[in-house]
Structures are given as structure tokens and as C-alpha cells.
Amino acid sequence: MKRTLMMVGMLAATAFASQAAMADAGLDLAKAKNCLACHAVATKVVGPAYKDVAAKYAGQKDAEAKLAAKVMKGGSGVWGAVPMPANPQVTEAEAKTLVKWVLSQK
Numbered sequence: 001m002k003r004t005l006m007m008v009g010m011l012a013a014t015a016f017a018s019q020a021a022m023a024d025a026g027l028d029l030a031k032a033k034n035c036l037a038c039h040a041v042a043t044k045v046v047g048p049a050y051k052d053v054a055a056k057y058a059g060q061k062d063a064e065a066k067l068a069a070k071v072m073k074g075g076s077g078v079w080g081a082v083p084m085p086a087n088p089q090v091t092e093a094e095a096k097t098l099v100k101w102v103l104s105q106k
Contacts, residue, residue: 026101033090035098041105048079050105057103064103068095 030036038046048056057063072095076083090098 026097026104029094029098030101033087033094033098038084046082047084050102054103054105058106064096064099067099067102068092071095071098 030039039048039050041050043049044052053067057067060066070084071087072090072092074084074086087095
């Protein structure tokens with residue numbers, strides 16, 4: 001029993017550490033790719049706040065793929081008249097990391 005509890009505790013700690021690492025990686029990547037020039041976590045800048053994006057796409061199964069494509073190719077009309085420019089410097093893997101991080105901002 002004691003061993004089982006220790007294993008559960010270790011798994012929980014690993015999951016927590018993994019989430020914290022993703023949060024750091026996402027924020028670091030957003031800074032490195034200049035995303036924060038137009039976005040912020042909690043407030044609208046030029047583009048929507050990340051928490052608003054997370055709320056809008058919560059529960060949508062295709063959200064990660066859809067948003068990763070928008071990060072790379074750009075888009076318009078969803079959040080108003082100002083278009084989001086394409087970001088060719090962002091790889092597909094980086095876009096997926098960014099989107100997972102954005103969608104975790106609740």
C-alpha cells in the first residue's frame with residue numbers, strides 16, 4: 001500500500017513538472033518568436049488575449065491543428081478587422097507548442 005501511494009505521488013509530481021516545463025517552454029517560445037508584440041496572456045493588445053483564445057476554442061477537438069496553421073499562415077476575420085500576419089519563422093513543431101501553451105491559459 002505504501003509503495004502504491006509513493007508511485008501515485010511520483011506520477012503526480014512528474015505530471016506537474018511536465019506541465020510547468022510546458023508553461024515555461026510556451027512562454028519562452030512566445031517571447032522568442034515575438035508573439036508578445038501583439039498578444040498578452042490576460043489582455044487584448046493588437047490581437048486577442050491568450051486567455052480569450054483558450055476560452056473560445058475550449059473543447060474543440062480540431063483547435064490545436066486549426067490554430068497551429070493560423071500561427072504559421074496567418075488569418076483574419078475571427079477577432080476583428082486586424083489580420084494576423086503569417087509567421088514563416090515558426091516551424092510546425094513550434095506552432096504546436098505555442099498553441100498548446102495558449103490553450104492552457106485559462
